[in-house]
Each structure stands twice: as structure tokens, then as C-alpha cells.
Amino acid sequence: MKRFLGACLVVLLASPAACHREPERPSRGRLRVAAAADLNAGLPDLVSRFSAAHAVDVSVSYGSSGTFYAQLLNEAPFDLFFSADVEYPRMLKERRLTLPDSDFSYAVGRIVLWVPSASAIDPRRDGLRALTAASIAHVSIANPDHAPYGRAAVAAMKTAGVYDAVRSKLVFGENVAQALQFVQSGAADAGIVALSLALAPAARDTGRFAEIPLADYPRIEQGGVILRWAMDVEAARAFRSFVLGGDGRAILKQYGFSMPNE
Amino acid sequence: MDWTALWLSVRLATSTTAVLLAIGVPLAYWIVFSPRRWKFIVEAIVALPLVLPPTVLGFYVLIAIGPLSPAGRLYARLAGHGLPFTFQGLLIASVLYSMPFAVQPFSAEFASVDRRLLEASWTLGVSRAETFRRVVLPLSIRGLVTGIVLSFAHTLGEFGVVLMVGGNLPGITRTVSISIYDAVQSLDYAAASRTSLLLLIVSFAILAATYALQRSVWIKAR
Numbered sequence: 069m070k071r072f073l074g075a076c077l078v079v080l081l082a083s084p085a086a087c088h089r090e091p092e093r094p095s096r097g098r099l100r101v102a103a104a105a106d107l108n109a110g111l112p113d114l115v116s117r118f119s120a121a122h123a124v125d126v127s128v129s130y131g132s133s134g135t136f137y138a139q140l141l142n143e144a145p146f147d148l149f150f151s152a153d154v155e156y157p158r159m160l161k162e163r164r165l166t167l168p169d170s171d172f173s174y175a176v177g178r179i180v181l182w183v184p185s186a187s188a189i190d191p192r193r194d195g196l197r198a199l200t201a202a203s204i205a206h207v208s209i210a211n212p213d214h215a216p217y218g219r220a221a222v223a224a225m226k227t228a229g230v231y232d233a234v235r236s237k238l239v240f241g242e243n244v245a246q247a248l249q250f251v252q253s254g255a256a257d258a259g260i261v262a263l264s265l266a267l268a269p270a271a272r273d274t275g276r277f278a279e280i281p282l283a284d285y286p287r288i289e290q291g292g293v294i295l296r297w298a299m300d301v302e303a304a305r306a307f308r309s310f311v312l313g314g315d316g317r318a319i320l321k322q323y324g325f326s327m328p329n330e
Numbered sequence: 331m332d333w334t335a336l337w338l339s340v341r342l343a344t345s346t347t348a349v350l351l352a353i354g355v356p357l358a359y360w361i362v363f364s365p366r367r368w369k370f371i372v373e374a375i376v377a378l379p380l381v382l383p384p385t386v387l388g389f390y391v392l393i394a395i396g397p398l399s400p401a402g403r404l405y406a407r408l409a410g411h412g413l414p415f416t417f418q419g420l421l422i423a424s425v426l427y428s429m430p431f432a433v434q435p436f437s438a439e440f441a442s443v444d445r446r447l448l449e450a451s452w453t454l455g456v457s458r459a460e461t462f463r464r465v466v467l468p469l470s471i472r473g474l475v476t477g478i479v480l481s482f483a484h485t486l487g488e489f490g491v492v493l494m495v496g497g498n499l500p501g502i503t504r505t506v507s508i509s510i511y512d513a514v515q516s517l518d519y520a521a522a523s524r525t526s527l528l529l530l531i532v533s534f535a536i537l538a539a540t541y542a543l544q545r546s547v548w549i550k551a552r
Contacts, residue, residue, distance in 0.1 A: 134514070134516070135514075159517075206412075206415055211498055211512065211515070214515035214516045239499060240498035241497075250392075253393055255397075255414035
């Protein structure tokens with residue numbers, strides 16, 4: 069025990085010294101971002117461009133917006149939150165968990181009908197009507213109870229007049245990425261997923277898709293906020309401006325999003 | 331409270347436990363009494379779900395029962411529909427996932443039976459199967475009960491695997507843990523906490539009953 073205490077003492081005494089010995093370097097900002105899963109493909113590009121230009125290290129966690137919301141209610145250690153809808157940021161704002169006037173809307177999600185390359189149906193020719201084919205046993209979408217992309221998928225099927233016929237074929241992914249994974253694994257025959265995922269390298273070469281017209285479902289407007297407990301407010305504001313600026317918008321468009329004010 | 335989901339979980343846990351009892355007892359017997367040197371490989375495979383993340387297991391099961399695998403295609407041809415997103419598919423996943431929770435207590439208990447009793451039975455001309463039924467099984471009640479209860483409780487609390495292979499269909503694959511997760515995702519924290527509390531009480535009751543039972547058996551054995 070004595071030896072253990074001695075060792076502790078040595079460590080305690082040595083640690084400040086060790087800190088001092090670290091070479092002085094220009095302090096880099098640090099940014100912790102919580103981002104909706106559909107940003108998985110596009111955001112890394114934005115982040116690398118931004119951190120190169122601004123000397124800020126950005127770490128991003130991807131996940132379901134609803135999960136992040138529940139975590140942020142408990143003050144999860146993030147500076148910036150990119151949600152897959154505008155409701156979660158709005159509710160955070162109402163609870164005064166955000167910096168004043170920090171909410172923004174950065175993109176509009178788009179959905180596509182996605183089938184594996186070998187599928188017998190042709191989404192481009194038949195659109196959502198293709199889902200009524202007998203060869204389609206399971207259609208996967210994100211869970212419409214809580215995922216914006218799932219709600220959009222249901223609305224689009226209703227607009228196309230196929231919802232009642234397809235309803236019994238639906239299976240629900242926890243989020244839109246899992247909905248795509250169900251189709252890619254062959255477990256489901258078709259899926260209604262985010263364009264941003266369909267364009268990602270992992271999906272691009274394994275399937276075909278057709279975009280569903282934006283007018284056929286409520287807009288999937290995506291918003292974000294800076295959290296009240298953000299450590300580096302300057303960096304958070306800079307990143308927000310970058311995403312909303314010309315370069316950011318161009319990158320997001322390239323990855324399958326529309327812009328809120330277009 | 332999502333009673334459909336709770337009932338589904340109970341049905342899934344009961345079926346899983348029944349299947350594990352049917353295949354776990356022979357498997358545990360083989361692990362304990364087989365002279366094969368390579369049986370450690372089987373033991374390792376059985377124990378894998380203890381250390382593998384449920385997502386890994388779920389992902390493999392999804393591929394293995396889906397139309398991309400020969401087994402999945404064969405089942406689809408025989409049954410007329412595929413295994414993913416069905417109760418049967420979920421059952422297969424649960425059996426694999428809870429396997430160590432049944433087989434390990436079974437085999438530990440079989441192994442602790444006094445070998446002299448077995449040899450006495452054999453030398454009296456009783457067959458191996460009959461010896462197992464009349465000597466090993468009655469002496470292993472405690473391990474059997476532990477295995478049964480643990481696999482039931484473990485299946486009841488299963489989440490990651492179901493999330494990966496289930497497809498979240500009400501009454502078919504939306505188990506109670508998924509329902510709680512959905513409630514949290516939909517910000518219905520009141521429903522989530524009601525169901526969570528019930529699950530907590532049920533799990534605690536099951537485990538407490540098991541330990542109480544073990545204790546009394548143990549005291550009687552003295």
C-alpha cells in the first residue's frame with residue numbers, strides 16, 4: 069500500500085512538469101459536432117475544408133437526431149448540433165439550451181426510390197407504382213414515427229396513391245441509413261431512402277434509384293443550433309457561417325441536398 | 331404501455347428458451363462428456379455472443395438468413411417467404427444470442443456431477459442415455475433452472491440483434507426493448523419510462539426468484 073501511495077505521489081508531482089514540457093504551439097480551436105446520420109457522406113468534406121482554413125479541429129458524431137436530442141437535454145458535450153429536421157433545434161431553443169439567435173437551417177433532404185442493381189423493377193420508369201409489383205415482398209423505410217425521412221416516404225407513397233397497397237410490405241429501419249442497409253443486404257427488395265445516402269460511394273455502385281419529386285412530400289428541412297455550453301463559440305459560429313456560405317452550400321448540393329431558400 | 335410489444339417479447343423469450351433447452355442440453359452433454367480434443371472450439375463458438383457486440387451478430391444473422399445466402403434462399407423456397415422480418419428469423423437470432431446463457435450453466439452443472447456415480451450406473455449395466463436421464467439430470471436441476479431463467483431474461487432484454495434483423499413490425503418483430511427505444515425517439519419519455527420500469531421489475535423478479543430457488547436447493551443438498 070505504501071509503495072502504491074508513493075507511486076501516486078510521484079505521478080502527481082510529475083504530471084504538471086510533463087505538461088509544461090509540451091512544446092508550445094499555436095492553440096487550435098476545437099469543435100464537437102453532433103450530426104444527423106444523413107450527413108454521413110457530405111459532412112466529412114465540409115469539415116476537412118473548414119478545418120484546413122480555420123485551424124480548428126472538428127470531431128463529428130453521427131447518429132439519430134432524436135437520440136442526440138435526448139442527450140442534449142442532458143447537456144451532452146457538443147458545441148453544434150446538425151439535426152435532420154427543424155423541430156429538435158426548435159425544441160432545444162424553447163428550453164433555452166441554445167445560444168441566442170444561433171439556430172439556422174442548412175439543407176433540405178431529398179428522397180429516392182432505391183433498388184439493388186439486379187432488381188426486376190425499374191424505378192425510373194414506374195416510380196413508386198413499381199412497389200406494388202408482386203416481386204416486391206418488403207419495402208424498407210425509416211421509422212415514420214420518429215424519422216423525418218420515414219414520414220416523407222409515407223407521404224410520398226400516399227401522394228402516389230400506392231400507400232394502401234404497399235403498407236403491408238413495409239419494414240422499418242431505425243434510421244434512414246438502416247433502411248438502405250436492409251435493401252443492400254437483400255432482406256428488403258426496395259427502399260425509400262435519402263438521396264444523400266444513395267449518392268454515397270457505398271451505395272452508388274450497388275443499386276439504381278429514381279428521385280421522388282420534392283412536391284410529393286412535405287419538405288425535409290434540416291436545421292441546427294449552437295448549444296449554450298459550447299466551449300469555443302467563435303469556432304462554432306465560424307463553422308456555421310462556412311456551412312451556410314457559398315462553399316458549404318455547393319458541397320451539400322453535391323451530396324444530394326437542396327438549399328432551404330431555393 | 332405497449333402491451334403488444336411486451337407480449338411479443340414474452341413469446342419470443344419463451345420460444346427461445348424452449349429451443350435452447352432442446353438443443354442446449356445435448357450440446358452441453360457433448361461438451362462435457364465427449365473425448366474429442368477439439369471440443370474447445372465448439373465451446374468458444376458457443377461463448378462468442380458473450381463478447382461479440384449484438385450489432386455484429388445481428389448483421390451476420392441478417393446476411394445469413396437473407397436471400398444472399400444459400401440457407402436463406404433454401405428456406406424462402408421451402409416456406410414461400412424469406413426469414414428476415416419474421417418471428418422465426420428473430421427466433422433464430424435470439425437462440426444464437428442467448429446460447430451461452432443456457433449452455434454454460436448446463437455444462438458447468440453436468441461437469442460437477444460426481445463421476446463415480448456415473449461409473450457406478452454404467453457398471454450396473456445402465457445405458458449412457460438412461461444414466462443421463464436418471465442420474466445426471468436430477469443432479470443438475472439447479473444448473474438447468476439457471477440456464478432456463480438466464481436465457482429467458484436475456485432474450486427479454488435483447489435489443490441490438492432485434493434492431494438489426496427485425497424491421498420493427500408491430501406484433502411480429504417490435505419487441506419491448508425496441509418499443510422503449512421508439513418511445514424515446516418519439517420524445518414520449520413518459521411511455522418509455524413506464525415500460526422501462528415494468529421491464530426492470532420483471533427482470534429483477536425473475537433473477538431474485540432464481541437466486542432464492544438456488545439457495546434453497548443448495549441448502550437441501552447439504
